[in-house]
Amino acid sequence: MSLNGADAPYRYEALAEIVSGLLDSGVLRAGMRAPSIRRIAADHSLSISTVLHAYRLLEDRGILEARPKSGFYVVAGGAKSRDTPKPSKPRRAPTDVTVSRGVLSLLDYAARPDIVPLGCAIPSADLLAAGGLDRFLARAARVKGRAYNIYTEPRGDPQLRAEICRRALRSGHALGVDGVAITNGCTEALSLALRAVTKRGDSVAIESPTYFGLLQVLEALELKAVELPTDAGTGLDIGALARLLAAKPVKACLLSSSFNNPLGCSMSDDGKRAVLALLQRHGVPLIEDDIYGDIYFGAERPKPFSALAPGADIIYCSSFSKTLAPGYRIGWIAPQRHMQRVLEAKFAMNICSAALPQAALAEFLASGGYDGHLRRLRRSFAENIDRISRAVDKSFPAETRVTRPAGGFVLWLEMPDGFDSRRLFDLAIARGICFAPGDVFSASKSHAHCLRLSCGHPWDARIEDSIHTLGALTAGLLGA
Numbered sequence: 164m165s166l167n168g169a170d171a172p173y174r175y176e177a178l179a180e181i182v183s184g185l186l187d188s189g190v191l192r193a194g195m196r197a198p199s200i201r202r203i204a205a206d207h208s209l210s211i212s213t214v215l216h217a218y219r220l221l222e223d224r225g226i227l228e229a230r231p232k233s234g235f236y237v238v239a240g241g242a243k244s245r246d247t248p249k250p251s252k253p254r255r256a257p258t259d260v261t262v263s264r265g266v267l268s269l270l271d272y273a274a275r276p277d278i279v280p281l282g283c284a285i286p287s288a289d290l291l292a293a294g295g296l297d298r299f300l301a302r303a304a305r306v307k308g309r310a311y312n313i314y315t316e317p318r319g320d321p322q323l324r325a326e327i328c329r330r331a332l333r334s335g336h337a338l339g340v341d342g343v344a345i346t347n348g349c350t351e352a353l354s355l356a357l358r359a360v361t362k363r364g365d366s367v368a369i370e371s372p373t374y375f376g377l378l379q380v381l382e383a384l385e386l387k388a389v390e391l392p393t394d395a396g397t398g399l400d401i402g403a404l405a406r407l408l409a410a411k412p413v414k415a416c417l418l419s420s421s422f423n424n425p426l427g428c429s430m431s432d433d434g435k436r437a438v439l440a441l442l443q444r445h446g447v448p449l450i451e452d453d454i455y456g457d458i459y460f461g462a463e464r465p466k467p468f469s470a471l472a473p474g475a476d477i478i479y480c481s482s483f484s485k486t487l488a489p490g491y492r493i494g495w496i497a498p499q500r501h502m503q504r505v506l507e508a509k510f511a512m513n514i515c516s517a518a519l520p521q522a523a524l525a526e527f528l529a530s531g532g533y534d535g536h537l538r539r540l541r542r543s544f545a546e547n548i549d550r551i552s553r554a555v556d557k558s559f560p561a562e563t564r565v566t567r568p569a570g571g572f573v574l575w576l577e578m579p580d581g582f583d584s585r586r587l588f589d590l591a592i593a594r595g596i597c598f599a600p601g602d603v604f605s606a607s608k609s610h611a612h613c614l615r616l617s618c619g620h621p622w623d624a625r626i627e628d629s630i631h632t633l634g635a636l637t638a639g640l641l642g643a
């Protein structure tokens with residue numbers, strides 16, 4: 164084991180990479196004790212804290228687990244044997260979007276307690292409640308309920324906006340309080356961003372596969388989607404973006420900042436800079452969706468595009484829906500030079516967002532409780548992903564490819580071409596199991612042979628049985 168020649172910038176990352184390599188090569192196996200911290204530190208002239216840092220990183224990724232007074236152990240199944248999905252090859256032409264019909268039923272199923280919730284990317288209410296936000300809402304209603312029974316100023320609650328700016332600064336994104344407007348979730352932020360920079364019939368460049376709600380927004384605004392090839396490890400194909408921009412007029416590019424839904428992939432900082440340089444050269448604004456940025460399993464939160472090129476034409480969108488409160492419907496937008504148009508459109512749609520949830524959220528963030536909650540949530544999601552990956556490994560046919568997300572809480576499964584995940588969906592629903600079929604993640608229906616599993620609920624016997632059932636049904640369909 165040598166740290167020389169490792170790619171990672173920090174020694175603890177290099178060490179974590181090496182230990183992961185031992186797992187992949189089978190030297191370390193499920194259930195085995197990892198080499199002791201003291202021994203590795205002595206053998207490689209590293210400090211104890213560097214080795215501990217590496218092991219904590221692997222723990223966050225769900226690869227090692229600490230056992231009290233005994234050391235670190237390899238989590239059963241930590242080594243992933245499956246190939247990851249192939250880079251996507253979507254249709255290149257601008258495409259009208261028609262996904263809405265296939266999507267709405269997913270939300271209906273998500274609301275039904277009798278259906279196993281592997282469909283919508285909604286975190287379990289129990290995991291979210293652990294943050295304690297409810298208490299702040301109750302208090303805000305009790306103490307200052309009347310004061311919050313108002314329209315807020317057009318941008319939204321100033322204290323909440325200040326808290327959002329304070330947090331953004333930590334990932335290098337400098338925002339002014341007046342540069343942020345509160346929205347009804349990230350969905351409204353994306354819709355306002357698109358309204359600000361496009362008009363009916365325009366084309367928008369997007370990743371493929373991409374989040375179906377984003378496709379629904381394009382559909383509602385009568386915009387066309389131009390889908391770009393995307394790799395499950397490295398993200399958007401920058402060469403394809405360059406060719407598109409040179410050949411066709413797109414009015415905006417809409418990308419996830421990190422942990423694309425459904426692939427879980429992120430671009431490197433250099434990749435993001437290259438995308439920004441291209442867009443700038445062609446005068447195309449970027450709309451970035453950073454909703455999963457806080458759910459990272461590595462040592463650091465990935466930087467949004469906005470942090471890498473201050474002043475570039477970027478509209479930043481996010482929300483608290485994946486980490487804290489999907490039901491509060493609180494998101495935000497930082498549209499820079501497009502603020503006036505955004506506020507006019509927001510006013511025309513709903514004047515402002517509800518005041519009381521904003522006030523409660525502002526108090527919650529100011530209390531300092533959010534960071535601890537996020538740490539626990541990241542661990543839970545990493546563990547859920549790991550458990551479900553291992554169950555997939557055990558139950559699905561050998562040709563199934565699976566993502567290895569470094570953040571977020573969804574898994575993307577790719578079957579051989581020709582597989583119809585809608586047929587699987589119908590069979591699964593009849594057995595009380597929901598997942599998201601692949602056709603809704605693309606305007607050109609390029610991913611009908613894929614499916615997405617949400618890992619937002621803690622592992623239990625019901626989820627385990629469901630994965631086994633899905634695996635058996637898939638094998639049946641492939642064999643038929």
Ligand SMILES: Cc1ncc(COP(=O)(O)O)c(C=O)c1O
Pocket residue numbers: 284347348349350351374376419424452454481482483484489493494
């Ligand atoms: C990538 C992405 N963006 C936006 C949203 C919607 O966010 P919100 O519920 O805040 O409107 C989702 C929800 O699944 C998502 O996955």
